[in-house]
Amino acid sequence: MTTLSLNELAQRFGLTLVGEGHAEIRGVCALSPGAEGCISFLSNPRLRSQLTTTAAAAVIVGNRDVAALGAIPGLVAPDPYLAYARIAQLFDPDRAFTAGRHEAAVIADDAEVGEGCHVGALAVVEAGAKLGRGVFIGPHCHIGRGAVIGDGSRLISGVHIGARVRIGARSLFQAGAIVGSRGFGNARGPNGWEEVPQLGSVVIGDDVEVGANTCIDRGTIEDTVIEHGVRLDNLVQIAHNCHIGAHTAIAAGTGIAGSTRIGSRCMIGGACGITGHIEIADDVVLLGRTMVTGSIRAKGIYGSGMPMLEAREWRKTVARVRRLGRLEQRLKHVEKQLGAALSEDEEDGQDDV
Numbered sequence: 001m002t003t004l005s006l007n008e009l010a011q012r013f014g015l016t017l018v019g020e021g022h023a024e025i026r027g028v029c030a031l032s033p034g035a036e037g038c039i040s041f042l043s044n045p046r047l048r049s050q051l052t053t054t055a056a057a058a059v060i061v062g063n064r065d066v067a068a069l070g071a072i073p074g075l076v077a078p079d080p081y082l083a084y085a086r087i088a089q090l091f092d093p094d095r096a097f098t099a100g101r102h103e104a105a106v107i108a109d110d111a112e113v114g115e116g117c118h119v120g121a122l123a124v125v126e127a128g129a130k131l132g133r134g135v136f137i138g139p140h141c142h143i144g145r146g147a148v149i150g151d152g153s154r155l156i157s158g159v160h161i162g163a164r165v166r167i168g169a170r171s172l173f174q175a176g177a178i179v180g181s182r183g184f185g186n187a188r189g190p191n192g193w194e195e196v197p198q199l200g201s202v203v204i205g206d207d208v209e210v211g212a213n214t215c216i217d218r219g220t221i222e223d224t225v226i227e228h229g230v231r232l233d234n235l236v237q238i239a240h241n242c243h244i245g246a247h248t249a250i251a252a253g254t255g256i257a258g259s260t261r262i263g264s265r266c267m268i269g270g271a272c273g274i275t276g277h278i279e280i281a282d283d284v285v286l287l288g289r290t291m292v293t294g295s296i297r298a299k300g301i302y303g304s305g306m307p308m309l310e311a312r313e314w315r316k317t318v319a320r321v322r323r324l325g326r327l328e329q330r331l332k333h334v335e336k337q338l339g340a341a342l343s344e345d346e347e348d349g350q351d352d353v
Contacts, residue, residue: 002026002090002091003024003025003026004024004025004090005021005022005023005024005025006019006020006021006022006023006024006025006039006057006058006073006075007021007022009025009039009075009087010075013075013077013083013086013087015060015075015076015077015083016075016076016077017073017074017075017076018066018069018073018074018075018076019058019069019071019072019073019074020073021073023057023058023073024037024057025037025038025039025057025058026038026091027039027091028040028084028087028088028091029055029056031047031050031051031054031056031059032047032050032053032054033053033054033055034053034054034055034056035055035056036055036057037057038056038057039056039057039058039059039060039075039084039087040054040056040058040059040060040084041059041060041061041080041081041083041084042059042060042061042062042065042068042080043062043079043080043081045064045065048065048068051065051068051069051070051072052070054072056072057073058072058073058074058075059072059074059075060074060075060076060077060080060083060084060087061074061075061076061077061080062076062077062078062079062080063076097118097136098118099115099116099117099118099134100118100119101113101118101119102119102120102121102122102123102139104121104122105119105120105121105122105123105124105125105137106122106123106124106125107119107124107125108125108126108127108128108129109127110127110128111125111126111127111128111129111130111131111143112129112130112131113125113131113135114130114131114132114133114134114135114151115133115134116133116134117131117133117134117135117136117137118135118136118137119131119137120137120138120139120140120141120157121139121140122139122140123137123138123139123140123141123142123143124141124142124143125137125143126142126143126144126145126146126147126163127145127146128145128146129143129144129145129146129147129148129149130147130148130149131143131149132148132149132150132151132152132153132169133151133152134151134152135149135150135151135152135153135154135155136153136154136155137155138154138155138156138157138158138159138175139157139158140157140158141155141157141158141159141160141161142159142160142161143161144160144161144162144163144164144165144180145163145164146163146164147161147162147163147164147165147166147167147180148165148166148167149161149167150167150168150169150170150171150206151169151170152169152170153167153168153169153170153171153172153173154171154172154173155173155177156172156173156174156175157175157176158175158176159173159174159175159176159177159178159179160177160178160179160180160181161173161179161180162178162179162180162181162201162202162218163180163201164180164201165179165180165201165202165203165204165218166201166202166203166204167179167204167208168204168205168206168207168208168228169206169207170206170207171204171205171206171207171208171209171210172208172209172210173209173210174209174210174211174212174214174234175212175213176212176213177210177211177212177213177214177215178213178214178215178216179202179204179210179215179216180201180202180216180217180218181215181216181217181218182198182217182218183198183200183217183218183219183220183224183239183240183241183258184217184239184240184258185197185198185220185240185258196220197220198217198218198219198220198240199219199220199221200218200219200220200221200222200223200224200240200241201218201219201223201224202216202217202218202219202223202224202225202226203223203224203225203226204216204226205226205227205228205229205230205246206228206229207228207229208226208228208229208230208231208232209230209231209232210232211232211233211234211235211236211252212234212235213234213235214232214233214234214235214236214237214238215236215237215238216232216238217238217239217240217258218240219240219241220240220241220258222241224238224240224241224242224243225242225243225244226238226244227243227244227245227246227247227248227264228246228247229246229247230244230245230246230247230248230249230250231247231248231249231250232249232250233249233250233251233252233253233254233270234252235252235253236250236251236252236253236254236255236256237254237255237256238256239255239256239257239258239259239260239276240258240259241258241259242256242258242259242260242261242262243260243261243262244262245261245262245263245264245265245266245282246264246265247264247265248262248263248264248265248266248267248268249266249267249268250268250272251268251269251270251271251272251288252270252271253270253271253272254268254269254270254271254272254273254274255272255273255274256274257274257275257276257277258276258277259276259277260274260275260276260277260278260279260280261278261279261280262274262279262280262284263279263280263281263282263283263284264282264283265282265283266280266282266283266284266285266286267284267285267286268285268286269285269286269287269288269289269290270288270289271288271289272286272288272289272290272291272292273290273291273292274292275292275293275294278292278293278294278295278296279295279296279297280292280295280296281296281297281298281299282299283299284296284299284300284301284302285300285301285302286302286303287301287302287303287304287305288303288305289304289305290302290303290304290305291304291305292304
């Protein structure tokens with residue numbers, strides 16, 4: 001079990017210590033009710049009252065909440081939640097593993113497996129693949145021909161990495177993720193659809209997270225690219241030839257059609273639909289269920305989904321929307337009549353001059 005003093009945590013993460021620095025921390029906890037020997041955080045001022053009842057051994061706070069700590073030891077951070085996230089990694093039991101190769105793993109003779117790697121049961125590492133130092137390959141994972149996985153990356157279980165895919169350092173792939181599958185390329189022929197070979201692959205940067213059952217298709221000719229620090233939630237679909245900029249986050253259920261380019265630091269809500277062959281600028285926020293049918297040239301917050309209403313009001317709203325076409329025709333008819341009337345008045349006015 002990992003145990004660190006509060007003073008050690010302060011020094012490691014460059015935080016300001018308040019109170020007793022010898023308090024030993026062996027884990028993390030919620031602010032309420034808290035837990036003995038664990039550290040929590042306060043970032044929402046509405047939860048400040050919980051400081052008086054928490055059982056946590058220490059709390060991470062911002063400058064505005066130092067006085068509210070009272071007798072509780074704490075760490076002061078510019079962003080308490082970010083500091084908590086970094087500290088919590090030290091106590092995450094799922095990060096620890098023992099290096100080695102399971103006897104049921106299949107590793108090609110010419111595959112390169114770096115120092116300190118773990119290759120789990122029934123995992124397959126094909127010819128020419130390269131695993132960097134400290135890579136974790138969980139059970140039932142499949143690493144395709146010539147794929148490269150950078151130092152410290154983790155494939156939890158059942159992850160498929162296609163041929164020639166290149167993955168940077170410290171990236172995480174949750175169960176069932178598929179990277180480098182065939183892009184949805186088809187040409188209509190005289191007798192139906194014919195396959196367009198997908199000859200590119202996928203390039204993924206450092207510190208990327210790919211959620212469970214998320215799919216990233218390989219490119220048709222050029223590669224699909226996921227830049228450094230991207231976060232992809234579960235069940236995200238990224239089609240062939242897409243390019244996702246650094247530190248963009250995409251929530252679950254979003255589908256991105258082929259050859260779309262998304263900028264850096266974007267935040268894309270759940271269940272968004274993004275058409276192909278468009279560009280989205282840096283620092284764009286898409287609210288959940290937004291349908292994007294054209295390029296977005298300027299940063300900002302965009303949405304298109306209808307917010308929830310009580311069922312009766314929602315039905316009335318839908319009915320009004322359906323009547324808009326008829327209302328438009330009636331308005332045009334009225335405008336036409338008014339225009340004719342105005343023309344007659346103008347003629348009468350000229351006769352009076």
